[in-house]
């Protein structure tokens with residue numbers, strides 16, 4: 001079983017790397033980082049079954065060279081994403097809109113998935129079931145939008161959802177064995193959510209390990225018939 005975790009240095013991504021390595025001795029993990037390889041309990045996540053690649057997931061060239069370094073895959077999970085930048089939090093109102101921040105959200109939250117679909121399509125051709133998963137956020141659901149706010153992140157996740165749905169439709173015929181889905185992790189204790197955690201009741205703040213386990217459970221439960229859907233960590237389907 002060969003698995004690629006893009007954004008393997010993030011809170012959720014690194015929990016996925018550790019979980020897949022522990023899940024079976026047959027699993028080989030390819031994982032990417034942009035800044036530095038993740039640490040766990042004071043040590044780098046190293047194992048003879050994990051191979052790390054440094055890349056900028058918004059760079060088409062970087063994704064293209066990654067695809068050349070890897071052969072076939074069973075599972076590809078994109079766990080890259082941004083919500084805030086130093087000195088720039090998500091907008092409370094549209095009056096705070098800033099085009100540069102919007103473009104940054106679109107670049108980090110949408111482009112990687114589209115580049116990955118473009119360059120890893122052939123890697124997911126298999127007689128067995130394969131999976132192409134992108135970590136989205138419920139906030140990107142147009143149907144579910146009742147509170148507004150965070151316009152750049154919200155639009156970028158809505159665009160990501162549209163990309164996932166579009167890829168799933170195209171691949172239904174080209175890759176009938178592949179299940180393409182978007183995943184909502186819930187509020188998870190990572191760097192991304194850190195500035196917004198104070199109003200989250202402790203029991204609602206999920207650990208990255210718990211969320212990684214929920215993704216693994218979905219991979220075990222879902223198949224090509226479920227392609228083109230948006231699932232939450234609780235296993236329920238979210239309206240696009």
Ligand SMILES: NC(=O)c1ccc[n+]([C@@H]2O[C@H](COP(=O)([O-])OP(=O)(O)OC[C@H]3O[C@@H](n4cnc5c(N)ncnc54)[C@H](OP(=O)(O)O)[C@@H]3O)[C@@H](O)[C@H]2O)c1
Pocket residue numbers: 007008009010011012013033034035036055056057058079080081082083108135136137138184185186187188189190191192193
């Ligand atoms: N945490 C939550 O509550 C929550 C809720 C809903 C959805 N999500 C989604 O879950 C996903 C994972 O987020 P997280 O919570 O694990 O956040 P995180 O700990 O901040 O991880 C983000 C990851 O994205 C990578 N990244 C960002 N821009 C990149 C780029 N241009 N090229 C390559 N890598 C890049 C980071 O790499 P480096 O660290 O190496 O720079 C890191 O691996 C994101 O899509 C996020 O939107 C999270």
